[in-house]
Amino acid sequence: xxxxxxxxFIGGNHVVxxxxxxxxxxxxxxxxxxxxxxxxxxxxxxxxxxxxxTGGVSGKxxxxxxxxxxxxx
Numbered sequence: 001x002x003x004x005x006x007x008x009f010i011g012g013n014h015v016v017x018x019x020x021x022x023x024x025x026x027x028x029x030x031x032x033x034x035x036x037x038x039x040x041x042x043x044x045x046x047x048x049x050x051x052x053x054t055g056g057v058s059g060k061x062x063x064x065x066x067x068x069x070x071x072x073x
Contacts, residue, residue, distance in 0.1 A: 017023070
C-alpha cells in the first residue's frame with residue numbers, strides 16, 4: 001500500500017510540474033543564462049578590440065614648399 005501511495009505522489013508532482021509550466025520555465029532560465037554569458041563575452045571582446053587611448057600623432061616635420069612648380073621639376 002505504501003509503494004502505491006508513493007508512486008502516485010511522485011506522479012502527481014510530475015503532473016503539477018507540467019501544469020505550472022515547469023519545463024518551459026527551466027528552459028527559459030537556461031536560455032537567459034546563456035544570453036548573459038554571451039553578452040559578457042561580447043562586451044569583453046569589444047572592450048579589448050578598441051584601446052582606450054591611441055598613440056601620439058606624428059605629423060610631417062618639414063613645411064611644404066610654397067612654390068609647387070619647383071616640386072614638380
